[in-house]
Each structure stands twice: as structure tokens, then as C-alpha cells.
Amino acid sequence: MIRLSVPKISALFAALVTTVAIGASSVAHAQQVFRVSAIPDESPTELQRKFKPLGDYLAKKLGMKVEFTPVTDYAASVEGLITNKLDMVWFGGFTFVQANVRSGGKVVPLVQREEDEKFQSVFITTNKSINKLEDLKGKNFSFGSESSTSGHLMPRHFLLAAKINPDADMKRISFSGAHDATVAAVAGGKVDAGALNISVWEKLVESKKVDPTKVRVFYTTPGYYDYNWSVRSDLDPAVRKKLTDAFLSLTPDTPEGKQILELQRATRFIPTKAENYKDIEAAARDAGLLK
Incomplete structure (x- = not known):
């Protein structure tokens, strides 16, 4: 059996306490x-x-x-x-x-x-024949991300409320993945219209990254959280x-x-x-x- 003197026990205990403290400190730091x-x-x-x-x-x-x-x-x-x-x-x-x-x-x-508290989505187009939601029937349309509130869910919600089923009434629907990508798709003629977050739209207009005389808002939704x-x-x-x-x-x-x-x-x-x-x-x- 190995016997340790009191000083050695104290030193070992101190080392153990230091090791534990360093470990705890590392966790806390992490x-x-x-x-x-x-x-x-x-x-x-x-x-x-x-x-x-x-x-x-x-x-x-x-x-x-x-x-x-x-x-x-x-x-x-x-x-x-x-x-x-x-x-x-x-x-x-x-x-x-x-x-x-x-x-x-x-x-x-x-x-x-x-x-x-009262956020909104905007529907945009470059097509002169599109002036209301009903005009989207038979058109190519882009949402943003499938999980986007302002780029998909609420625009879809207001379309359904207007008796327009995007999946059945539109020629084709696509998902751009992001609000600015939706604007690019509409501006570039890849789709007839699209829907996006009003805040991003206003920012793009203010920064002159989109020309509102060419890409225009034809419908703005009611507010929602x-x-x-x-x-x-x-x-x-x-x-x-x-x-x-x-x-x-x-x-x-x-x-x-x-x-x-x-x-x-x-x-x-x-x-x-x-x-x-x-x-x-x-x-x-x-x-x-x-x-």
C-alpha cells in the first residue's frame, strides 16, 4: 500500500482543484x-x-x-x-x-x-394587363421561399381569399428563395408577377436597385403580424x-x-x-x- 504524506496529499488536492477549475473555466469560456x-x-x-x-x-x-x-x-x-x-x-x-x-x-x-404589428406584402409585375389579383389567372407567378410569411404564406392566403388557387388557376408557380430574387425574376421577365415583403421592396426602390416605373406594385395586402x-x-x-x-x-x-x-x-x-x-x-x- 502506498502512503502519502500530508504535504503530498495537500499538493495533490491543490492540483486536482486547479484542474477542475481550469476545466470549469474552459466550459464557461466556451x-x-x-x-x-x-x-x-x-x-x-x-x-x-x-x-x-x-x-x-x-x-x-x-x-x-x-x-x-x-x-x-x-x-x-x-x-x-x-x-x-x-x-x-x-x-x-x-x-x-x-x-x-x-x-x-x-x-x-x-x-x-x-x-x-401590421406588416404587408406587395404583388408586383411588369405586365400591363395585370392590375388586380384576378388578372393572375393563367399567368406565371413567383413566390419567395416556401417558408416565407410575407413572400409565400400570406400572399397565398390573400389569393385564396380572392378565390384564386395558385396551384390550379395559374399557369406556373415558382419559388425564388428570397425577396430580392423575386424582384429580379419579375424585372427580368422570367415570370409575369410575384409577391414579396413590402420592406424589402421599399428598400430596393430607395436604393434605386429597381425602377418602379417598370416594375410596379398592383396590390398591397392588409396588415398582419x-x-x-x-x-x-x-x-x-x-x-x-x-x-x-x-x-x-x-x-x-x-x-x-x-x-x-x-x-x-x-x-x-x-x-x-x-x-x-x-x-x-x-x-x-x-x-x-x-x-
Whole structure:
């Protein structure tokens, strides 16, 4: 039997404590990255450009590194959050509903832009014979992503309300994958018309990336709840509060706040809740897009 002297036992214990402390420190350090993503409703470079100032701001407020990870499609943003690979995601109303249903209610919407309380979609065309929704019968039409609220679900919902079944009444429907891609498809004559997020449309017009005298809006939908920043329900409550406070504190009265809000196309952020998206869920079920 090996006997250890008291000094040696003390030294061994100290070494063990140090090893455990280093291990715990490494784990804690590994967790000091807050992982964020967004549905890819615009190009990856544009999403990165829009998020950079917001990410820097949140890093200061959270006291940890904030890392933006682009995803390949809408489904990946849902899976990333519910499988704990992401901590917060910028969802559209429909993708929030999908994530909430898939996770069994374990996704929490924190905040939305004030504009998202009454968001809208626009229908655009270059075809002079198209002036109302009924004129889309027999035409080629493009939605955005299949999982997009403003680029597919709600445009489909309002088409069905107008007694137009896109699958049966249109010559062909396609999915561009993103709002700016829908505009490009319409402008390039690949389709007769398309539908997209009103915010992206206005941004493209303002930046002169589309000529509204050639590509015109012929229908704007009624308002509906849309985008929000959502987190996992098991996120540390203290972190959740810091996040919420950070968003609600943004104001155009400071240079930093002004830049962030302008990039996010928001006048301000306001609290939101899951109940706000019940109509989106109902529309998705009615359209057969959510089982």
C-alpha cells in the first residue's frame, strides 16, 4: 500500500482543484458566445451587413461575444434554434410558428419591430394587363421561399381569399428563395408577377436597385403580424432580460441607435408574444402548409 504524506496529499488536492477549475473555466469560456442567425430572406452579404452594428451593440450589452451564422434555408434556422445550435434567430411569422410547433412551445418571441404589428406584402409585375389579383389567372407567378410569411404564406392566403388557387388557376408557380430574387425574376421577365415583403421592396426602390416605373406594385395586402427575434425557452433568464432591455432601449436619438434601426428598417422595437401569431398559424393550416 502506498502512503502519502500530508504535504503530498495537500499538493495533490491543490492540483486536482486547479484542474477542475481550469476545466470549469474552459466550459464557461466556451459558453461566452451568443449564437445568432436569421432566415435567409435576403442575400448572405446583405444579412451580415445589416447585423454587424446590432451584433456589436448586443455584445456590449450582454458582455459576451455575439456571433452571426448565416443558414442555407429557412428550415435550417428552425432546426438550429430547436437543436440548441443557435441562441436567437430573426424569424418571419411563419417560421416562428413552425419552430414553436416543432419544439412543442419551447421557442419564445422576444421583440418585434413596431412595423411588424401590421406588416404587408406587395404583388408586383411588369405586365400591363395585370392590375388586380384576378388578372393572375393563367399567368406565371413567383413566390419567395416556401417558408416565407410575407413572400409565400400570406400572399397565398390573400389569393385564396380572392378565390384564386395558385396551384390550379395559374399557369406556373415558382419559388425564388428570397425577396430580392423575386424582384429580379419579375424585372427580368422570367415570370409575369410575384409577391414579396413590402420592406424589402421599399428598400430596393430607395436604393434605386429597381425602377418602379417598370416594375410596379398592383396590390398591397392588409396588415398582419410578421417578423420577430426569438430565443429558446431554456435561455438563461438573465440573458433574456438583457437582450429584451437592449432591443427596447434602441432609439434614433443616438448615432448607434439610429444606424441600427435604419439597417433593421425599424422605428423602434417593442415586446411581442406567441399569441400574436395565432392568425399566422391558422392561415398556414388553412393553406395546407402546416400539418
